[in-house]
Amino acid sequence: MNDIDDAGLRERVADAIRRTAGARALPGASAGPHGVERDALMAELRSLLAECDRGLPDDxxxxxVAARLGxxxxxxxxxxxxxxxxxxxxxxLRGARASRLLAxxxxxxxARDLVALLLGPATHTSFGGPGEDTGAIGLGGFSQLLSVGRPEHLGGAGVIEAIPEIRQLVEEVGDQRGGVPPDVLERLDLMTEVSATLTGGDAQGLAAMAQKLLAGDLGPAGDLGPMSSVIRALAPTMKHFAGLLEADGEALPMSDDGQPAASAPSDEEHAGPTLRSSLASAAAVLSAPDQGGRIDNWRDSLALLTEMERPGTLGRGELAxxxxxLGDPEQGANPGDQVLAALGTMGLGIRAGRPEDFQEALRLIRAAVTAAGPDDELAGIVQGMLPGLLTGAMLVGGSLQDREAARALLEEIPLPGEERRDGALSGYPGWTGLVIASxxxxIxxxxxEAVEAGDEGALEELVGDLLDLLDSCDRDDEWAFLPCYELGLVHLALASLTGSVDSLRNAVHYQEQALTAPxxxxxxxxxxxxxxxxxxxxxSYLEPSVERIQDGIRRTRLALEGVPxxxxxxARARGAIGLALDAVHGLTGDPAVLDESIRELEYAxxxxxxxxxxxxxxxHWQLAEAYGRRDREADDLAKAVGYARHSLRxxxxxxxxxxxxxxxLQVARTGAxxxxxxxxxxxxxxxPAAAVACLEEGRALVLGAAAVSATVAERLAERGEHDLAEKWRAGAPAGAAGHDAGAGRPQLLDAVLGGALGTPELPSALRRRALELLRPAEEDEAARRIPDASELxxxxxxxxxxxxxxxxxxxxxADGSAVLLAPGRPxxxxxxxxxxxxGRAPLDAYLDAAAQHATARRGQQRWEAALDTLCDWAGxxxxxxxxxxxxxWEKGxxxxxxxxxAATEPAPEPVRLTLIACGNLGVVPWQAALLVPPGPVHGRGRPQAGEPDGRAAGVRAxxxxxxxxAASGREFMRSTGRDRLPADRGQALVCVPGWDLDGAExxxxxLADTYYPDAALYGTLMTRELSPVPPEGTPGExxxxxGAGDNGCVAxxxxxxHGVxxxxxxxxxxxxxxxQDTEPEAGRxxxxxxxxxxxGRTGEAGGPLVVLSACETDLSTRDHDEALTLTTALAHRLxxxxxxxRWTAPDVASAVLMTVFHDRLASGLAPPDALRAAQRWMLAPSGRRDAVRGLTPELSRAADELDLSVPFAWxxxxxxGNPGPAGRTGTTGGQVPARGNGEPRR
Known part of the structure; x- marks a missing residue:
């Protein structure tokens, strides 16, 4: 080449190099040529490089040119x-640098470009995929990460071999900028350590590295992005695997070609690889030769391990x-794979909110147990997994049956100080954390349970248990935050029960420890x-501070940025923000804050x-409360009602x-x-119609659910689901909570580990499957379950x-109110x-007196006085x-x-009212309310002088x-449609007096002698010899x-x-x-x-009259709006x-009233009318009472001598039940004595 040609080439090279300015081997670099321009320039440089090789080879x-082309x-x-x-x-680039001729x-x-290129597979990994969750690595990303971690001669990307060169390049670049940052050198040291361990089979090094990772000392790995999650997920398994190898000979097993390989099953594992071999192989995947599809299998294992460490690593579709x-034996899955697949499926169930995923996880666990055969270690792992599976199922649509089954399993796991039964598993990866979590x-x-029972003592004991658990934990363990979190919840419950500021302070302290745990x-x-x-x-309840609440809101908002x-x-996070904003509104009164709270809840x-x-x-309830509190715009209250009804439904x-x-009832308690x-x-x-709907949707929910449940089997059968209908009737799905007396362990665990065929079901599966099957055909099911105001x-x-x-x-x-429904009116x-x-002060005083009347000095007198005052107020x-x-008034x-x-003929119909008394108004004896009519009457309400204007002092309601x-409008409608049975169906009189019902016999x-000579007698009758001896009067009888049996019921x-x-x-x-041969509890x-x-199977539409003549049979000491008393339960269905x-009446007064009641029944009155007549009889002066043929001489004398008019007595x-008069719904009259064969027709 002559000088002229040389000059021309140099000029063309300089021009081409100038046009490459800004080109870098960095993802996302914006400078330099791109696309077609870059491709043309690369072709030009390749041509120039060929010319240089011919004319300027050593220039x-x-x-x-080579460097810029690179x-x-x-x-x-x-x-x-x-x-x-x-x-x-x-x-x-390597060649250009090696020439040492570059400027x-x-x-x-x-050097900079080479670092990026040598690390390329690690830094240029593409994560996620179309339609996947933001932040997901995805299976493609995992394949690339595995490639990065494998030596090049085993099919890897060559990154491992390049680490020494990368370190040299980094130091070279760093020297030009004042030195390499220490964290970068640490990262390179870790990568060098990983390289030596994986390529050299250093088991001790593997164990040491895993220990460092488990201790949280990731050092540079903390900045490795998705790879950090993979390292964290693999670290426990690496440590466990290395420990196994050390015990077997201090080195990784080698394959035929001299490279590290996965361990083979031992003789003990011959029946099928266990979870131990499966996890070990997952750890060895990065150091094993590629064998066809095997790398994909262990990629899946590693992906699932990482997903469990950091949910959201995989998209939901890829996770499935x-x-x-991994759970499919036809694709080579072994029991360990299936257990791992079950864990992944549980995670999918939590993320997707699908209870069926937990059923699938249960199937996978059962399949793993079946395939593995007898295996104590696998049994222990399964026992540790099942409580989490059941709890997860409950959270995403299961029932409290799932929670109860989890509780039965957890009782098998010892607390600190109790004998441990998991020694064989204590070295397993993650086992310590699983025990702490369990x-x-x-606890x-x-x-x-203690909170539901209001048991302060039990909560105090649980504080001690949690402190013991906390002391037993290594404070650096990743799950050690859980005892602190639970301590916060227990102290908060104690603060709620006792009002203790110290408990509230402790709750805040422990919750903050949990939230800031390392x-x-x-x-x-x-x-x-x-x-x-x-x-x-x-x-802020301890030290009011708007700024602190706003800081909490800011921190919680950050939780919205990650993968859920x-x-x-x-939605939960936004709900928490809404509550906090509501607290700020309470402190500031700023209406804009309440508006912000509503917006946040609408987003939720x-x-x-x-x-x-x-x-x-x-x-929806938070939204209802917020709109109800705002009540500023025209439709705020209507929105509050709408959201409330959605919540109640x-x-x-x-x-x-x-x-x-x-x-x-546990679920229903908030509804009322x-x-x-x-x-x-x-x-x-x-x-007002919406008020009725709200009440119907929120009270007596258990009775309403019982009514719907009673028809489910029939509706299933109508759809051809006969097997499911029979299971519904049986009412006890496989795997129900509790212990099997024969097996000595929880039934679900026995079903999973036992030899029975088939897959055990989640305890909630039967009801969920049946109800979901019916729901598509009855989209208006929620509305259909309650009557509207016009129907009522x-x-x-x-x-x-x-x-x-x-x-x-x-x-x-606010004032209270009555919502009134009458025929022909809205x-x-x-x-x-x-x-x-x-205004309810007399009711509060009565409840206080009732709570103490059995124990306080002069408690009975105080209670009777409070009762009188209550009746005055009620009227x-x-x-x-x-x-x-x-x-x-006039009609009444x-x-x-x-x-x-003189009375008119015919006598007018009496006033008939049915009351649905909400809240604790249900304890008031409204029939004893003292009324003051608008005109003069001759009442028998309270014996005292009349008023100056001649009006009576008052009459009882x-x-x-x-x-x-009625417990609810639904129950009212159900009662109005139920016929009374004719008297010739027979009567039964049951006497179980216990130790203090002296007059019961x-x-x-x-009653038998006077009104029901042919009645069947049951129970204990000591004063008369009867043959045959009456049956005991057991609950079954x-x-x-x-009518619960197959023979129908008596009238x-x-x-x-006694009733309690x-x-x-x-x-x-x-x-x-x-x-006989049972305990007294069998009589409850x-x-x-x-x-x-x-x-029963007789299909009768009618039902008997049931009289509960003693004790507290229409009283609930809690959950008044659920109205779950003995009386309502009987009226609901039977x-x-x-x-x-509603309280225990005196024996004599009760016996007198019952006798008069049955006398009025015998005269043809319907039960509500007969009861009213008996109570009016008690109110009348002794000289003005009608004769009652059933009263014994002793009772007659007592009635004359005692003051039976006081409310306490009657x-x-x-x-x-049915509020109508006799004959209103097809009955033939009152309960007339039967003349039959002496036995009730059943």
Whole structure:
């Protein structure tokens, strides 16, 4: 080449190099040429490089061309990630630098580009995929990460071998900029360590590295993005695997070609690879030769391990695919794979909110157990997994049955200080954390039970258990935050029960410790971060601070930025923000803050899916409260009512899903109080029909669910689902909670580990499957379950009643009200100031006296005085204005013949009212309310002097009105449609007097002798020899009398026995006879048993009259609006009419009243009329009472001598059921004595 040609080439090279300015091998670099321009320039440089090789082979210009071509090629790789471009760029840059002919700046630029290219597969990994969650690595990303981590001769990307060169290049670049940052050198040291460990089979090094990672000392790995999650997920398995290898010979097993390989199963594992070999192989994947599809299998394993460490690493679709592959034996899955697939499927269930995923996880676990055969280690792992599986299922649409089954399993896991049974598993990856989580969950469920029972002592004991658990934890363990979190919850519960400021302070302290704990797993951290707004709001009750609450809101908002771990996580976070903003509004009164709270809650509502009924109910209720509180714009109250009804309907659906009364009541407890608040908003908005709907959707939910459940089997059968219908009737799905007496361990665990064929079901699966199957055909199911106001008013007319009256206590400082429904009229409301919180003072005083009357000195006298005051208030504040509003005084006074004039013929029909008394108004004996009529009457209400104007001092409500009670409008309608049975169906008299019902036997025998000579007798009758000896009167026998069996029911069942009102339906019970060779508990007929008793197979539409003549049979000491008393339970399904009592009346007075009641029945009166007549008889002076043929001489003398007119003696007894008169619904009259064969027809 001559000088002229050389000059021309140099000029063309300089021009081309100038046009490459800015080209770098960095992803996203914007400078330099791109696209077609870059490709043309690269072709030009390649041509110039060929010319240089011919004419200037040793000239620095030739190396400059090679370096810039390398930079352009690297730039194209950075844009498109084509591996040939990366390798070509590396070759060009390495060659140019090796010549040592580059200018210093070009030499340094080439070093920078080489670092990017050598690390390329690690830095240029593409994550996620179309339609996947933001932040997901995705399976494609995992494949690339595995490639990065494998040596090049095993199919990797060559990054491992390049680490020494990368370190040299980094130091070279760093020297030009004042030194390499220490964290970069640490990262390079870690990469060098990883390289040596994986390529050299250094088991001890593997163990040391894993220990460092587990201790949280990730150092530079903390900045490795998605790879950090992979390292964290793999670290426990690496440590465990290395420990196994050390025990076997200090080195990784080698394959035939001298490379590290996965371990083979030992003789003990011959029957099938266990979880141990599966996890070990997952750890070895990065150091094993590629064997066809094997790398994909372990990529899936690693992906699932990482997903469990950091949920959201995989998209939901990919997670489902991975779990399906790992759980499929036809794709080579072994038991370890299937257990891992089950864990992944559980995670998918939480993220997607699908209970069916937990059923699939249960199937996978069972399949793993079946495939593995007897394996104590696998059994221990399964036992540790099942409580989490059941709890997860409950959270995403299961029932409290799932929680109860989890509790039974968790009781098998020892607390600190208890004997441990998991020694063989203590070294397994993550086992310590699983034990801490299980122990915390076990205590949490105990806390839940203690809170529901209001048991302060139990909560104090659980504080001690949690402190012991906290002391037993390594504070650096990633799950050590859980005992702190639970301690915060327990102290908060104690603060709520006791009002203790110290407990509140402790709650804030422990919650803050939990939220700031180090090393929290990412899967838990995102949910913990949601807690800042509630925590700092809680702390403001100790030291009010708007700034602290706003800081909590800011921190919780950050939790919205990550991938949700739970299906409703974002909605929960926004709900927490809404609560905090509401607290700020309370402190500042700023209406703009309340508006912001509403906006946040509207966003929360929009983010809700159908998966979590609890969240749906909670968010809609928060919105209802916010709109109800704002009440500034025209439709605020209407919106409050609408959102409240949505919340109540969701709660009703949740109650329906529960198996049994006890679980249903636990879910229903919030519904009634919310229904009252919502009805109050509707009344304020002038929407009485909506008020009725709110009340119907929120009260007596358990009774409503029982009614729907009773028809499910028939509806399933109609759709051809006969097997499911039979299972529904059986009512006990496989895997129910509790212990199997024979196996000695929880039934679900036995079903999973035992040899039975088939897959065990989640406890909630049966009810959920049945209800979901019916729902598509009945999209209006929620609306269909409650009657509207017009239907209720029509039912009032059909029953021959004057009105159905809802009594609503006022909320906050507002007045209470009555919602009135009468035939032919739309519903309307009546303000009742006497039902405001201040106006209800006599009721509060009565409840206080009732709580102490059995223990306090002079408690009985105080209670009777409070009862008298209560009756005065009930008449003046409530029933008097109700009768005024209904214009029923004239009718009532005329029918009762209280004017002193001769009675007219025929006598007018009596006033008939049915009361639905909401809240604790349900304890008031409204029939004893003292009324002051508008004109002069001759009443028998209270013996005292008349008023100066000649009016009577007052009359009791039962003198003017036939009063019945109903638990809800639904129950009222059900009662009005149930026929009374004719008397010739027979009667049964049951006497179980216990130790103190001295007059019970005399009462029963007198009734038998006078009114029911052919009645069947049951129980204990000591004063008369009977042959044959009467049956004991057990719960089973009584249920048969009520029609629960196959033989139908009798017309009347009179029960002279103890009745006990308790705080829950399992303790409210009739004390009946118990079978021989059993304990007295076998004689308890509880509310739970009554409602859980399926109807008999006779298909009768009618029901008997049931008389509960003693003790507290229409009283609940809690959950008044659920109305779960013995009386309501009987009226719900088994009886047409029930007479019960709200307190224990004196024996003599009770016996007299019962005798008069049966006498009036015998005269043809319907049960509500007969009860009213008996109570009027008690009120009359002894000289003006009609003769009653059933009264014994002893009772007659007592009636003459005692003052039976006091409410204490007679007002306890109430009627529930059919409110109509005799013959109204097809009956032939009252309960006339039967003349039959002496045995009840059953």
């Amino acid at each position: 620095p210009l030739r190396q400059a 930079a352009l090629t690297g730039s194209r790789w950075a844009d498109g990630a084509a591996e040939p471009d990366r390798r070509e760029a590396i070759r060009l 210093p700046d070009a030499h340094l630029d080439a 695919q991975v779990a399906a592959r 122990q915390s969950m076990r 949490h469920l105990r806390v839940t 090393n929290v797993p990412p899967m838990a951290q995102s949910t913990l971060d949601m807690g800042w707004a509630p925590l700092l709001t809680l702390s 771990v739970m299906a409703d996580q974002r 509502k929009d983010e809700l899916g159908p998966s979590s009924r609890a969240s749906v109910a909670a968010v 969701t709660t009703a659906d949740e109650v329906l899903l529960q198996q049994g009364v006890r679980h249903g 109080s919310r229904a009252l608040a919502a009805a109050g908003w509707a009344v304020r908005a002038g929407l 008013a029509a039912a009032v007319g059909r029953a021959g009643a004057d009105a159905l009256v809802y009594l609503l206590p006022g909320q906050g400082g 519903p309307w409301t009546l303000p009742l100031p006497g039902l405001s919180s201040s 003046e504040a409530v029933l008097t204005p109700v009768l005024d509003e209904l214009a029923l 006074i005329a029918e009762a013949a209280l004017t002193g004039t 039962c003198e003017l009105v036939v009063l019945s009670y 005399d009462e029963v025998l007198a 009584v249920l048969d009398l009520l 009347l069942v009179h029960l002279a026995c 009102a308790g705080p829950d339906p399992a303790t409210s019970a009739l004390e009946l006879g118990w079978p 007929l509880t509310v739970t048993a009554l409602l859980d008793t399926p109807p 009886a047409a009419d029930v007479v019960g009592s 007002a306890a007894f109430i009627h529930q």
